[in-house]
Amino acid sequence: MRPQPSGERRPATAAAAVELAGVYRRFGRTLVLAGLDLSVEEGELYGLIGPNGAGKTTALRVALGLLAADAGQARLLGRDPRSAAGARPRRVGSLIEAPALSPRLSGREYLLLIARWAHAPEAEADRVVGLLGLGRMTDRPTATYSTGMRQVLATAAALVGPPDLLVLDEPTVGLDPGHRRRLNDLLGDHVARGGTVLLSSHQLDDAERLCTRVGLMAAGRLLEEGPPTELGPAAGRFEITVGDPEAALAALRALPLICWRDNGKVVVETGGPYQVGRLDGSAIARVLAEAGIYPSDLRRSPTLELAYAAATSALAPEPLPRPAEVAW
Amino acid sequence: MSRAVAGWRVRWWGGQGRRLAARPGHPFAGTVALRARELARRPLVAAAFALQATAVATAELLAAVTGDGLAGAGDDLVLGGLRLIVAPGGLVFGVLVAAVVGAEFGWATERALLARDPRRLRFAGYQLAVAAVLAVAWWAAQSLLAVAAAALLQAGGGIVAGAAWSAPAHRAALGAALVVTLVYGLLGAACALVLRGALAGVVAVGAYGLLVELVLAPQWAAASGWTLHAAATRLAGQGDIPLGRAVLVIMVAAGVILAGCLALYARRQVRD
Numbered sequence: 001m002r003p004q005p006s007g008e009r010r011p012a013t014a015a016a017a018v019e020l021a022g023v024y025r026r027f028g029r030t031l032v033l034a035g036l037d038l039s040v041e042e043g044e045l046y047g048l049i050g051p052n053g054a055g056k057t058t059a060l061r062v063a064l065g066l067l068a069a070d071a072g073q074a075r076l077l078g079r080d081p082r083s084a085a086g087a088r089p090r091r092v093g094s095l096i097e098a099p100a101l102s103p104r105l106s107g108r109e110y111l112l113l114i115a116r117w118a119h120a121p122e123a124e125a126d127r128v129v130g131l132l133g134l135g136r137m138t139d140r141p142t143a144t145y146s147t148g149m150r151q152v153l154a155t156a157a158a159l160v161g162p163p164d165l166l167v168l169d170e171p172t173v174g175l176d177p178g179h180r181r182r183l184n185d186l187l188g189d190h191v192a193r194g195g196t197v198l199l200s201s202h203q204l205d206d207a208e209r210l211c212t213r214v215g216l217m218a219a220g221r222l223l224e225e226g227p228p229t230e231l232g233p234a235a236g237r238f239e240i241t242v243g244d245p246e247a248a249l250a251a252l253r254a255l256p257l258i259c260w261r262d263n264g265k266v267v268v269e270t271g272g273p274y275q276v277g278r279l280d281g282s283a284i285a286r287v288l289a290e291a292g293i294y295p296s297d298l299r300r301s302p303t304l305e306l307a308y309a310a311a312t313s314a315l316a317p318e319p320l321p322r323p324a325e326v327a328w
Numbered sequence: 329m330s331r332a333v334a335g336w337r338v339r340w341w342g343g344q345g346r347r348l349a350a351r352p353g354h355p356f357a358g359t360v361a362l363r364a365r366e367l368a369r370r371p372l373v374a375a376a377f378a379l380q381a382t383a384v385a386t387a388e389l390l391a392a393v394t395g396d397g398l399a400g401a402g403d404d405l406v407l408g409g410l411r412l413i414v415a416p417g418g419l420v421f422g423v424l425v426a427a428v429v430g431a432e433f434g435w436a437t438e439r440a441l442l443a444r445d446p447r448r449l450r451f452a453g454y455q456l457a458v459a460a461v462l463a464v465a466w467w468a469a470q471s472l473l474a475v476a477a478a479a480l481l482q483a484g485g486g487i488v489a490g491a492a493w494s495a496p497a498h499r500a501a502l503g504a505a506l507v508v509t510l511v512y513g514l515l516g517a518a519c520a521l522v523l524r525g526a527l528a529g530v531v532a533v534g535a536y537g538l539l540v541e542l543v544l545a546p547q548w549a550a551a552s553g554w555t556l557h558a559a560a561t562r563l564a565g566q567g568d569i570p571l572g573r574a575v576l577v578i579m580v581a582a583g584v585i586l587a588g589c590l591a592l593y594a595r596r597q598v599r600d
Contacts, residue, residue, distance in 0.1 A: 027599075061598065064443045064446075065442075065443075065446045066439060066442060066443060066597070066598035067597050067598065067599065068597055081446060082446055083446065084446060084447045084448070084449065089444045089445035090444065090445065090446075092443060092444065093444075094440070094443040094444075096439055096443065097436075097439075098436065100435055100436035100437045100438075100439050100440040101435060101437070102363075102366050102432075102435055102437055103435065104366045104367075104369040104370055105362065105365075105366050109362055109365070109366075112358075112362060113359060113362045113363070114440065114441075114444070116355040116356075116358040116359045116362065117355065117359050117441050117444055117445065118444045118445070119355050141369075154440075157440060167443070
């Protein structure tokens with residue numbers, strides 16, 4: 001973690017940037033969080049994925065202290081997130097649900113408002129404007145912004161500080177491909193510099209590419225978590241595009257490996273999640289090269305999509321009984 | 329050259345004279361300043377300022393034309409105008425503050441700010457400070473306009489008021505207008521903070537000011553002399569309740585509103 005320039009000192013014992021332990025939260029009769037355990041280490045880019053209504057946003061709100069847990073414990077940067085202790089704002093940037101902007105302020109004034117509130121230097125507003133390439137758009141009142149521009153500005157506001165921890169709820173919603181890529185790069189840079197990111201997203205490809213760890217959440221609980229390449233039935237699976245699939249299959253089966261043809265591609269199963277000694281892509285390429293086969297494409301199969309489907313299929317409502325089975 | 333004055337930085341630019349730069353010396357003051365700038369751009373605020381000023385000027389004009397006097401001040405239109413700013417002007421201002429503070433909940437900026445700093449009392453203090461800045465601006469603008477319009481009407485109509493514009497009664501009414509504007513502003517901000525919305529805040533302040541104070545309280549003699557409205561009108565030089573009671577009511581009301589608002593908002597959970 002970077003040194004604290006403002007004089008704020010983090011507790012020396014803080015290991016987890018965000019920690020939720022057995023958190024329950026109910027809205028009326030609806031149990032939204034049902035004993036959620038979640039731990040995000042410092043320096044991680046943690047993705048929270050799950051179907052709508054899984055409790056992702058509520059979990060982020062509890063983590064930030066916007067909501068109190070009915071039971072269980074929440075810690076943010078080593079402290080109770082709702083505690084008023086400490087005379088300075090914390091170094092946390094967030095974007096929760098829809099962008100929260102003052103419509104009569106210009107974009108730059110809004111960033112200044114956040115900077116002042118966070119006791120950050122005013123130059124921070126200019127820094128994040130440059131980071132996200134907002135340019136002269138920030139001279140206009142935010143009321144004139146499109147949905148995507150509002151999202152970009154709210155993301156820029158989250159980056160003011162700069163914060164040690166970013167908590168982002170579906171940050172790429174409404175973003176054009178350029179801003180989406182830029183944001184993903186910024187998140188990667190943030191983590192590379194020692195920062196921490198906790199984000200929820202429905203963009204499984206982004207989560208798979210960016211996140212160091214992913215948590216699959218449904219019905220208020222964490223069903224599965226781990227590195228994106230180790231989650232679900234597609235962990236350790238590769239897809240190969242070759243001119244002669246049958247020759248490739250023969251070469252790979254000699255190892256032996258489980259492999260099959262799928263839509264003109266060869267799919268190879270190298271082993272289960274976390275299996276020691278599992279072959280990687282370069283080993284597969286070497287095996288194929290020794291057989292005189294040179295693939296035009298060799299890539300790891302997307303894991304999160306299958307993991308998501310496998311985890312959430314268990315939550316689907318039971319099928320209705322067939323008419324013959326109904327007792328009249 | 330610059331020096332800090334009450335959290336603000338005052339700069340001198342050679343021949344251009346002294347200016348109050350829009351760059352505050354303290355982050356909290358800077359946040360309030362930005363919000364005040366935002367309020368100045370809102371049509372609702374401009375409309376409320378214009379509406380109240382027009383109402384006061386029209387009342388003064390009618391009093392000058394008909395010769396019936398204004399707010400129990402006879403031909404003294406300056407005093408009459410200032411009394412109108414106290415009541416019902418204070419209540420109008422309370423409704424305006426409830427609307428502008430409550431709007432923050434509609435925009436959800438509360439969420440962004442509390443995520444950065446979880447201290448609810450800091451956020452409530454920020455909103456109350458914004459309300460106080462607006463109150464001072466409201467009081468200054470309305471008083472200036474009321475006094476200027478009254479003085480012009482008196483001079484133009486040859487009306488002899490019997491008291492100079494700087495008479496003690498005028499100064500007392502001016503002071504009462506500031507105090508009452510601040511207290512009603514506090515009430516409006518507190519209602520919006522506790523009820524978390526502009527509409528709910530406006531309805532609460534309006535219902536209290538109109539229904540409770542002006543309709544229900546007069547039905548019960550024991551209560552009628554203990555309302556904010558009664559205290560405000562007494563401070564401005566009208567009414568028949570003791571001055572000490574009026575001061576007490578205003579002070580207790582301010583204390584109760586402030587304590588109640590902070591106590592309730594301190595446990596705020598941001599669901600929206």
